[in-house]
Amino acid sequence: MVALTAAPAERKPRPPREAARGSRRQNRMTLIAWGFAAPFVILFLVFLAGPIVGSLAMSFTDFTTRDLQTPFNVNVVGLENYINLFQDPRFLRSLLNTFVFVVAGVPLTMGIALVVALALDKGIDRFRTVFRVGFYAPVVTSIVAIAIVWRFILQPDGLLNGFLSLFGIQGPSWLQDPAWALPSLVFMAVWRNLGTLMVIFLAGLQSVPKEHHEAAMVDGANVFQRFTNITIPALRPTLLFAAVITSIGFLQFFEEPYVMTQGGPLDATLSSAMYTFDQFGFGNYAFASASSYVLFLAIVLLALIQFRLLGRKQD
Numbered sequence: 520m521v522a523l524t525a526a527p528a529e530r531k532p533r534p535p536r537e538a539a540r541g542s543r544r545q546n547r548m549t550l551i552a553w554g555f556a557a558p559f560v561i562l563f564l565v566f567l568a569g570p571i572v573g574s575l576a577m578s579f580t581d582f583t584t585r586d587l588q589t590p591f592n593v594n595v596v597g598l599e600n601y602i603n604l605f606q607d608p609r610f611l612r613s614l615l616n617t618f619v620f621v622v623a624g625v626p627l628t629m630g631i632a633l634v635v636a637l638a639l640d641k642g643i644d645r646f647r648t649v650f651r652v653g654f655y656a657p658v659v660t661s662i663v664a665i666a667i668v669w670r671f672i673l674q675p676d677g678l679l680n681g682f683l684s685l686f687g688i689q690g691p692s693w694l695q696d697p698a699w700a701l702p703s704l705v706f707m708a709v710w711r712n713l714g715t716l717m718v719i720f721l722a723g724l725q726s727v728p729k730e731h732h733e734a735a736m737v738d739g740a741n742v743f744q745r746f747t748n749i750t751i752p753a754l755r756p757t758l759l760f761a762a763v764i765t766s767i768g769f770l771q772f773f774e775e776p777y778v779m780t781q782g783g784p785l786d787a788t789l790s791s792a793m794y795t796f797d798q799f800g801f802g803n804y805a806f807a808s809a810s811s812y813v814l815f816l817a818i819v820l821l822a823l824i825q826f827r828l829l830g831r832k833q834d
Contacts, residue, residue: 581593621821628765629758654717655714719761759825
């Protein structure tokens with residue numbers, strides 16, 4: 520038996536007058552859309568895209584404070600600023616400090632935040648909201664207020680050394696000792712940023728299907744096996760997002776050394792962002808622009824590595 524199918528109806532061509540009217544309506548809607556978008560586009564070009572392009576161009580010149588009165592004396596020097604940057608021991612020290620800050624701070628923040636999120640999601644039922652607010656409070660607290668409290672805690676005769684003295688331990692000068700200043704700032708930054716990742720991980724954990732855990736329990740999988748084979752793969756996009764935003768924040772760390780130590784002692788806490796800030800303060804605008812783009816390239820490179828490691832799809 521042969522099935523009969525109806526031939527598709529041919530579209531009738533639109534009359535020329537109707538087509539022209541539709542085209543005019545489409546153009547009018549496009550103009551209206553651009554009219555609504557124009558304020559943002561103008562602000563974006565003037566205050567964001569323009570300065571970004573300008574600073575990139577400036578990094579290839581010798582523009583300094585003295586050229587503000589005679590801007591036509593600016594010369595193009597090519598890659599000279601970038602070469603001089605990597606010959607500056609202070610800049611190299613700031614890169615090393617930033618690298619240590621990121622390598623130590625990012626895994627600690629993510630690991631502790633994940634443990635806290637797991638506890639709040641599974642193990643702690645009572646006062647869960649109180650714990651969430653408590654862990655997130657440092658995120659929304661002023662860095663100046665946090666710095667004052669932590670400087671009091673980390674003083675040679677502060678609360679931390681007073682607590683250690685109860686056990687017969689003589690604590691160091693945490694912020695004045697070059698060996699302890701950077702680890703102290705890492706610990707403070709981990710504590711301060713813990714709440715953000717905790718909230719992100721809590722949202723990710725709540726999206727993991729409970730049926731998968733129940734099926735694994737029926738098959739005899741223990742807690743560790745369920746965590747490594749179910750929870751972690753399901754959290755892969757969340758881990759990627761958390762790693763990228765945390766790494767960007769730690770690479771740009773500026774407030775902690777600026778408020779707590781001013782980059783000291785002996786540049787032990789000098790970060791790349793603070794080095795760039797100092798160069799702007801000295802009037803070395805082109806040099807500071809080059810420094811900022813080195814930091815930008817480091818952020819891009821680290822983000823690409825993280826996308827490569829955490830963004831892979833499982834078979």
